[in-house]
Amino acid sequence: MTEQPPGAxxxxxxxxxxxxxxxxxxxxxxxxxxxxVQVGSHVHFFEVNAALxxxxxxxxxxxxxxxxxxxxxxxxxxEQTVELVDIGGKxxxxxxxxxxxxxxxxxxxxxxxxxxxxxxxxxGTGSEDG
Numbered sequence: 001m002t003e004q005p006p007g008a009x010x011x012x013x014x015x016x017x018x019x020x021x022x023x024x025x026x027x028x029x030x031x032x033x034x035x036x037v038q039v040g041s042h043v044h045f046f047e048v049n050a051a052l053x054x055x056x057x058x059x060x061x062x063x064x065x066x067x068x069x070x071x072x073x074x075x076x077x078x079e080q081t082v083e084l085v086d087i088g089g090k091x092x093x094x095x096x097x098x099x100x101x102x103x104x105x106x107x108x109x110x111x112x113x114x115x116x117x118x119x120x121x122x123x124g125t126g127s128e129d130g
Contacts (some may be wrong), residue, residue: 001112002074003030007075010122018065018067018085019065019085021022022085022086022088023056023085023086024062024065024083024084024085024086025059025062025083025084026081026082026083026084026124027045027054027055027058027059027081027082027084028054028055028075028079028080028081029053029054029079029080029081029082030050030051030052030053030054030077030079030121030123031049031051031053031074031075031076031077031078031079032051032052032053032077032121033049033052033076034076035051036073036074036075036076037049037051037052037060037073037074038071038072038073038074039052039064039071039072039073039074040064040069040070040071040094041063041064041066041067041069041070041071042063042068042089043063043096044060044061044062044063044093044096044100045062045063045064045084046059046061046062046093046095046099046100046108046111046115047093047096047099047100047115048096050097050118050119050120050121051121052121053122053123054121054122054123054124055122055124055125056115056120056122056124057108057112057122057124057125058084058124059084060104060108060111060112061086061087061091061093061104061105061108062084062085062086062087063084063085063087064082064083064084064085065082065083065084065085074088084107087104090103091103091104091105092104097118097120098111099111099114099115099118112124
């Protein structure tokens with residue numbers, strides 16, 4: 001084996017399957033706003049921009065199923081289907097719009113109520129948009 005410089009990255013043979021074994025869901029997303037919206041790979045999708053209309057309950061506890069550091073862009077008026085994957089680790093979502101602020105292994109009803117009161121677009125069951 002040849003000597004490698006410090007910090008050399010030596011990839012293993014084969015390929016890696018992202019999020020193998022995790023639950024996924026597909027949601028149809030429409031940007032009802034007048035500005036493009038870009039969503040990063042590790043954002044709690046339930047809490048993304050209020051102008052994005054989709055089934056928020058189906059997105060509770062999930063993030064985009066894309067490689068780390070990447071994002072999906074939603075242009076004004078466009079619709080697209082995205083795949084979401086369960087959030088891993090301790091399954092905690094904080095920040096964003098303050099709708100969850102803790103475990104995502106809870107009943108989503110209180111967060112859905114806060115979301116609807118704040119005027120977020122939602123096409124799920126029980127929503128005005130759905």
